[in-house]
Amino acid sequence: xxxxxxxxxxxxxxxxxxxxxxxxxxxxxxxxxxxxxxxxxxxxxxxxxxxxxxxxxxxxxxxxxxxxxxxxxxxxxxxxxxxxxxxxxxxxxxxxxxxxxxxxxxxxxxxxxxxxxxxxxxxxxxxxxxxxxxxxxxxxxxxxxxxxxxxxxxxxxxxxxxxxxxxxxxxxxxxxxxxxxxxxxxxxxxxxxxxxxxxxxxxxxxxxxxxxxxxxxxxxxxxxxxxxxxxxxxxxxxxxxxxxxxxxxxxxxxxxxxxxxxxxxxxxxxxxxxxxxxxxxxxxxxxxxxxxxxxxxxxxxxxxxxxxxxxxxxxx
Numbered sequence: 399x400x401x402x403x404x405x406x407x408x409x410x411x412x413x414x415x416x417x418x419x420x421x422x423x424x425x426x427x428x429x430x431x432x433x434x435x436x437x438x439x440x441x442x443x444x445x446x447x448x449x450x451x452x453x454x455x456x457x458x459x460x461x462x463x464x465x466x467x468x469x470x471x472x473x474x475x476x477x478x479x480x481x482x483x484x485x486x487x488x489x490x491x492x493x494x495x496x497x498x499x500x501x502x503x504x505x506x507x508x509x510x511x512x513x514x515x516x517x518x519x520x521x522x523x524x525x526x527x528x529x530x531x532x533x534x535x536x537x538x539x540x541x542x543x544x545x546x547x548x549x550x551x552x553x554x555x556x557x558x559x560x561x562x563x564x565x566x567x568x569x570x571x572x573x574x575x576x577x578x579x580x581x582x583x584x585x586x587x588x589x590x591x592x593x594x595x596x597x598x599x600x601x602x603x604x605x606x607x608x609x610x611x612x613x614x615x616x617x618x619x620x621x622x623x624x625x626x627x628x629x630x631x632x633x634x635x636x637x638x639x640x641x642x643x644x645x646x647x648x649x650x651x652x653x654x655x656x657x658x659x660x661x662x663x664x665x666x667x668x669x670x671x672x673x674x675x676x677x678x679x680x681x682x683x684x685x686x687x688x689x690x691x692x693x694x695x696x697x698x699x700x701x702x703x704x705x706x707x708x709x710x711x712x713x714x
Contacts, residue, residue: 418506422499423450426457429500433460439691440664443698444559444657451511451558454503458487459521459551461500466528467597477529484522491515511557518554520546533614537603537636544579552578560652564710573647577662580640584668587633591620591680606632620680627677634669641666649707659698664691 430453431438441452462483470479490496490505508515524546534540552574561570586593586601593599594617600607607613610629612621641662648659664686671684686694 416506417495417509418454418499418502422503422506423454425499426450426453426503429453429457429460439695440657440661442657443660443695444654448558448654450503451507452555454500454507455551455554455558457500458504458518462521462525466525477526480522480525480529487518487522488515507558508554511554511560513554513557517550521550522546532598533600534603536605540601540603541579544582548578548582549575550578555654555658556651559654559658561650562652565650565707569710570647570650573644573650576640577644577647577658580637580644581661581665583633583637583640584665587630587637587672588668588679588684590617592683594618602629602633622676622678622680630672630677630679634672637669638666645701645705646708648702649705655702656699659702660695663694663698663701667694 427450430441434456441449444452462480465473465479465483466476470476473479473482486496486498486501490498490501491508494505496502496505507513508517524543527543527546531543534543553571556567556570556574561567590600590602593601600614600617606629610625610632612623612625612629616623616626644662645659648655648662651658667686667690668684671686672679675682675684
């Protein structure tokens, strides 16, 4: 499909024959804006020419998430819905196009930025696990889940934003993995009650609950005691460590450093908000105001100005 210039949005310029239209990308933008305030806010500080592709990435995964957790309308079950989305994905790469506008936009993005198709294989595995897995015995089990639910986002983002010399994409991936995990863990701790109350899921590793003497029954009773505060503080401290590991990788990116650092700061701000709320994630949803986000955006800009990437190690 050749997209005529008159159809393009100001932030999208398709100079070659494109698989997707501006309308396809516009749909992805609407999906992201409706689904995530934090992600939408941070994306404003990405380069304009990269935003549509980031929106396509977000929309691809949001459609799958919603088929599992929100509605499987048109399908016999959530499993049938996510399996259909997976077939649509692989068919798009095989055929070079797709009847679905979100998939066309993502396919176009993946081909432009050399995102390997296998990047999303673990994502579909994790979405199907969501239908049957309600608890995670160990942090290693939770990490395995996040290898599909979070890490593909960071890796695809790294391809889209690129790396600056002398770094290559594979140099930035460990930090991208850490940031993706940290952001998802922040969401898990913020949404503990919602996930339990609405879907019966506990993302806190059971080994951690046992270590601190807090039970699933305590969670169901929304019990806030010393064990709960110590448990949640342990998870927050663990998450902070992943944010620290992620920071040096931002400086490796060729573009979008301000936007990525803004995302890091906005999602990281969930953690002190939980503390300020007295670890009461049952009655108070930790978040940031618009003014808070603006201050975090300025803070992120300062970090980008002064931060330097880690020295590149010689590869043997």
